[in-house]
Amino acid sequence: MIKNPKILFGLDRFFEEGLYKKYQGKKIALLCNQASVNYKFTPAFILFKKYFGKDFKIIFSPQHGLYSEKQANMIGSEDSIEPFTQTPIISLYGPRLKPEDAHLDEVDIVFIDLQDVGCRVYTYIWTLYLLMSVCEKKGKSLIILDRPNPVGSEVEGPVLEPEYFSFVGMDSLPLRHGLTLGELAILFKKRHFKNLKLEVIKIKGYRRNSLFGDLKRNWVFPSPNIPTWETTLVYSGQVLLEGTNLSEGRGTTLPFFIFGAPFLNIKELKQRFDKIFNSEKDGFILRPLLFEPWFDKWKGEKCYGFQIHIVDFRKFKPVKTSLLILKTIRETYESFKFLKGPYEFEEKKRPIEILIGNKAIIDWLEGKAEIDLNIYLYYNLKNYLEEIQSFLLYA
Numbered sequence: 001m002i003k004n005p006k007i008l009f010g011l012d013r014f015f016e017e018g019l020y021k022k023y024q025g026k027k028i029a030l031l032c033n034q035a036s037v038n039y040k041f042t043p044a045f046i047l048f049k050k051y052f053g054k055d056f057k058i059i060f061s062p063q064h065g066l067y068s069e070k071q072a073n074m075i076g077s078e079d080s081i082e083p084f085t086q087t088p089i090i091s092l093y094g095p096r097l098k099p100e101d102a103h104l105d106e107v108d109i110v111f112i113d114l115q116d117v118g119c120r121v122y123t124y125i126w127t128l129y130l131l132m133s134v135c136e137k138k139g140k141s142l143i144i145l146d147r148p149n150p151v152g153s154e155v156e157g158p159v160l161e162p163e164y165f166s167f168v169g170m171d172s173l174p175l176r177h178g179l180t181l182g183e184l185a186i187l188f189k190k191r192h193f194k195n196l197k198l199e200v201i202k203i204k205g206y207r208r209n210s211l212f213g214d215l216k217r218n219w220v221f222p223s224p225n226i227p228t229w230e231t232t233l234v235y236s237g238q239v240l241l242e243g244t245n246l247s248e249g250r251g252t253t254l255p256f257f258i259f260g261a262p263f264l265n266i267k268e269l270k271q272r273f274d275k276i277f278n279s280e281k282d283g284f285i286l287r288p289l290l291f292e293p294w295f296d297k298w299k300g301e302k303c304y305g306f307q308i309h310i311v312d313f314r315k316f317k318p319v320k321t322s323l324l325i326l327k328t329i330r331e332t333y334e335s336f337k338f339l340k341g342p343y344e345f346e347e348k349k350r351p352i353e354i355l356i357g358n359k360a361i362i363d364w365l366e367g368k369a370e371i372d373l374n375i376y377l378y379y380n381l382k383n384y385l386e387e388i389q390s391f392l393l394y395a
């Protein structure tokens with residue numbers, strides 16, 4: 001017997017508390033993926049089919065596909081039919097990035113149930129953003145079935161600058177944004193979509209500073225390289241390695257926890273890192289290792305690198321940690337390179353530019369300027385933190 005948990009996500013409440021009854025008789029679409037399950041592991045699309053029947057018209061799928069089977073960076077999913085419910089799946093990553101008008105002509109309400117990871121470059125929030133724009137244009141209601149931010153409410157910059165807008169950032173957010181998907185939707189509505197009919201089904205029993213590990217809920221991976229909730233904590237920083245020729249651990253069993261390349265000297269680097277990081281203060285330990293990715297960067301080659309072992313989840317600062325790692329490696333090895341695009345449909349700007357999204361930090365990373373990194377990561381977030389105070393849904 002699976003016990004009813006103390007914390008109920010939006011999907012749990014929607015059906016357990018009978019909230020769905022208000023919308024029966026309406027034609028429904030649902031943006032979700034395989035991580036969109038209730039506490040009994042029943043997929044959202046199964047529940048929607050059960051309770052809405054023939055009025056459940058469309059499943060929209062984000063990057064990685066409905067079953068989170070596709071790898072990253074412009075590996076799209078095709079439209080198909082969901083095998084359990086026989087509902088059409090319309091991919092919003094690959095053939096298109098937002099619904100076509102004809103898709104929304106079939107429905108009255110679009111529901112969204114997606115597990116975000118708390119990082120600005122994770123594309124699910126931008127699929128939400130584009131969907132909001134189309135729903136406003138077409139006069140359709142949009143309802144968020146909210147889920148926790150797995151890395152809690154803490155915020156790390158830098159704040160994305162408009163010149164670096166792309167599909168990994170279409171609005172000015174810090175890299176680690178500190179909001180749930182429902183709160184992000186409210187922010188986007190206030191900034192851009194004032195006429196959108198938006199509703200958020202809140203999480204019950206949730207405190208905003210909780211990490212996912214505090215919730216006593218099982219994690220279902222929302223994309224292939226986020227296999228555990230702990231991965232979301234390192235991801236906010238280590239995703240920056242996607243803009244370099246360092247392996248971020250794709251093609252291994254520890255994506256984003258390990259990093260390296262064939263040209264690194266781990267003895268030399270360990271000495272350098274030991275001068276920069278302190279496990280007691282910084283909440284993590286870098287353990288030297290060797291690994292061979294079986295796909296992606298450095299496929300089949302021996303990589304020298306490190307594994308990040310988090311020893312204090314509250315002290316660990318993923319963005320600052322990864323930026324200092326990158327700067328140290330760039331200054332030490334001529335073989336280190338920033339990659340060229342295209343990356344997430346951006347053809348002109350380099351991947352590292354749209355990932356970091358802040359000119360001062362990019363210049364600092366490339367050795368063109370000296371800055372106080374803490375100013376850009378923490379101290380200049382005052383306006384953002386004041387802005388979000390008015391619509392936070394959780395204490």
